[in-house]
Amino acid sequence: MQINQHARLSCAPMMDWTDRHCRFFHRLLSRHSLLYTEMVTAPALVRGGALHLLEHAPAEHPVALQLGGSDPRELAQAAHLGWQAGYREINLNCGCPSDRVQSGSFGAVLMENPTLVAEICAAMIAASPAEVTVKCRIGVDEQNPATVLPAFLDTLSQAGVTRVIIHARKAWLQGLSPKDNREVPPLDYPLVLAMKAQFPHLHISVNGGITSLAQARALLDQGLDGVMIGRAAYQRPADILQDADRLIFGDSAPGRDVFAVVDAMRPYIRQELAKGVRLASVTRHMLGLFSGQPGARAWRRALSENAHRKGAGTEVLDMALDALRAAALPESAG
Missing domain, CATH: 3.20.20.70 (Aldolase class I)
Structure with a gap:
């Protein structure tokens, strides 16, 4: 193309x-x-x-x-x-x-x-x-x-x-x-x-x-x-x-699932951390990934509060995903 x-x-x-x-x-x-x-x-x-x-x-x-x-x-x-x-x-x-x-x-x-x-x-x-x-x-x-x-x-x-x-x-x-x-x-x-x-x-x-x-x-x-x-x-x-x-482009292949996108970012993040890049420099662009979905606010908060910490790595993604899933659960499930 x-x-x-x-x-x-x-x-x-x-x-x-x-x-x-x-x-x-x-x-x-x-x-x-x-x-x-x-x-x-x-x-x-x-x-x-x-x-x-x-x-x-x-x-x-x-x-x-x-x-x-x-x-x-x-x-x-x-x-x-x-x-x-x-x-x-x-x-x-x-x-x-x-x-x-x-x-x-x-x-x-x-x-x-x-x-x-x-x-x-x-x-x-x-x-x-x-x-x-x-x-x-x-x-x-x-x-x-x-x-x-x-x-x-x-x-x-x-x-x-x-x-x-x-x-x-x-x-x-x-x-x-x-x-x-x-x-x-x-x-x-x-x-x-x-x-x-x-x-x-x-x-x-x-x-x-x-x-x-x-x-x-x-x-x-x-x-x-x-x-x-x-x-x-x-x-x-x-x-x-x-x-x-x-x-827009007529491609029959399905779009990538947002959770798969998070997983696909992990190797890239590890590579950038090894170069001395701070985690927040990458994850700040991911804050809106779940926008409009249940738990989106918890995802943003977990990333924002933890990605700036010294030594933060891909475990912050896991924390943010856990926060998203917990916030997305119906109240009765708690």
């Missing part, structure tokens, strides 16, 4: 969340969904030599690298480093509205300079065989999305980009926090659908406000090529990923 086929359903890049431990865990729930790294800045790779930020396990694939930056030459070098590290998709962040990102003149602020974005993408495409994609907003601040977005997509297309992920909200660069920028500006799915009709040659995925596989399927059925899910996939990973292979 080509990487753009995996993009039929993807997990959004999320700072402080989609690290390599999270991606390994998510891959156990879905074989086909496309995973993304946290955003890695091109200066950190090129000037800072922070190549450890590119580390990932082969088992995570298909996985894409998201880059942040605004210098075409630097981003071209970073894209080449990403390709050398094994990534087959390099994504340019044109959607993040945080002050830190704005101060580096990248993220959503790039939507104000489509000519520069085209130059960046052309340089990245020339520097690496990896597919270069862009994640953007429908516009920023006072821009009119119905005018700005098609012009932006046209510029990207002329630069050689063939796949775009559109967060269907504006980004307000002043006055809204990054959290508010994910929730306050209204969603405009019809505009994204219109862009697919206007640019049929582009592979277009929609992002923003999608909280279920049913919602994802409805958007795909309306003609979009892909759906990207962020917080819901992280906070309720089984709800989104466990049945994704069957419902």
